[in-house]
Amino acid sequence: MTPSTIHWQDASGQAQSALWQAESGAPAPRRVLLADDTLAADKAYRLACEGTGLLWAGDFHNARQLLQALARRADAPRGRAAGGAKARARARAPEAPGAQVPALPSQAFHLHRQAQAQRARTLSQILIPVQADYGIPLRRAPDLRAAFTEAWGAPGGEARVVSLREVLGLVGAHEWRKKGVPIPALGPEARIHPHYGVFSPVRGEYVDLVATTPLPAGAKTLAFDIGTGTAVLAIVLARRGVARVVATDQDPRALACAADNLRRMGVAGEVALQSADLFPEGRAPLVVCNPPWVPARANSPIERAVYDEDSRMLRGFLAGLAEHLAPGGEGWLILSDLAEHLGLRSRAQLLEWIDQAGLRVVQRHDVKPRHGKSADAQDPLHAARAAEVTSLWRLAAV
Known part of the structure; x- marks a missing residue:
């Protein structure tokens, strides 16, 4: 995984940057906006579908709830997801109006994989700052240092920005590692x-x-x-x-x-x-x-x-x-x-x-x-x- 940098402007308009961390190897979003608890789910979904990164500056638990709201919209039947026709087409392209039912199993598989990839890209646009010591500088943020250390090694170096979806994956992996698989x-x-x-x-x-x-x-x-x-x-x-x-x-x-x-x-x-x-x-x-x-x-x-x-x-x-x-x-x-x-x-x-x-x-x-x-x-x-x-x-x- 090659290190890269993510760039944004803070509330005062000053340019900021940090290490971009993505296990999937996905590039950093080209456009990043600060977001907090005032951001409506429909607007967040539209921005995420457009590929805009939403760097969270509000309450950690509210960020999780917003991610769940975006997931519901991404998984909604065609025509019900918020964010407009263009956003729906991007998020659920295989179910777009007029799309033909796949004639072959291989076509169904590739369309399914495309939909999965687009869903992952959309839900990965909610971003979380992580400090050099692996602390999360957000209200009500849990202490995830153990999970981060297992995945990334000992803390140190630079602050970074990570997709909240990936952070939750780290937490899940940490729990599986603790309890094991029968x-x-x-x-x-x-x-x-x-x-x-x-x-x-x-x-x-x-x-x-x-x-x-x-x-x-x-x-x-x-x-x-x-x-x-x-x-x-x-x-x-x-x-x-x-x-x-x-x-x-x-x-x-x-x-x-x-x-x-x-x-x-x-x-x-x-x-x-x-x-x-x-x-x-x-x-x-x-x-x-x-x-x-x-x-x-x-x-x-x-x-x-x-x-x-x-x-x-x-x-x-x-x-x-x-x-x-x-x-x-x-x-x-x-x-x-x-x-x-x-x-x-x-x-x-x-x-x-x-x-x-x-x-x-x-x-x-x-x-x-x-x-x-x-x-x-x-x-x-x-x-x-x-x-x-x-x-x-x-x-x-x-």
Whole structure:
């Protein structure tokens, strides 16, 4: 994330500036206005839709309420959101009057992503000042220093301006990190603690697949976990008796998160962490990878755990797997077929990549997802989510 600067004028008309902080990598708003408790929600929504940043100078809790009001307007059915026809068109372009119903699942997906991105841009226009010591100089502002420190490191340096939406995301991540995510496959009390910016293992069905699929011969001596993230799969393998697991990731946040979870779960001695793009050196009887499932461009760093443009990680794993398998070893590819139901990647394409990599399919273990969206008929992608299957593909060298 490259540091940049945000500029505005204070109440006296003097030019001011601060460090612009955006986890998504979004540029600072070109136009910034001071805003406080007197700003009406309809006017705020219109300005936000136009891309005007609203630097808050009022009560912190009122800023949160305004953000909620903007969210209601952004989510309102077509024709009801305040702010005029132009603002509605910008905020909810896929539902604009006269728009055609998407003929293909892929079109519905891309329109949905466009609407999500526009909604995020609009709601991110309420801005909060943060001092160099991570204090927030607003009335009734909570002390969020712990959450900021977890995400940004120790305080110091410059004051900054941050989207309130991102601040609330930091707070949510801080709470998830404190309480952890239950992982039944590791035991009734077991929890994984995701760090900010590291994808949470809330989709438990893929963890269950790794916990129950029979290990190949020799796998209890050594296994690789490619793209470990929170290290949940490395921990599952260690708990299954694998003597040594080498877990890789190229994200420093993920490696720090993995180290924390390995220590909490008491398996730090069995799992070695390495900073690497995909594979460590050598060969192993078992190589496990849970790549991002949807071949599309991520809109923020945390989305890279879900969206993988052009299936880069998936194709890289398949292309390099054979040369990292010990004789008779297996590669376990954990992959949802959601992309197939969305028309973003075909089963034939996946099988072709497997064949081109000098691999064969030994067996495939399938499970239906248990997440709430698979049963939500109001979700724009409900048909694809309802048909989704998560699979563990057991692959071997030809």
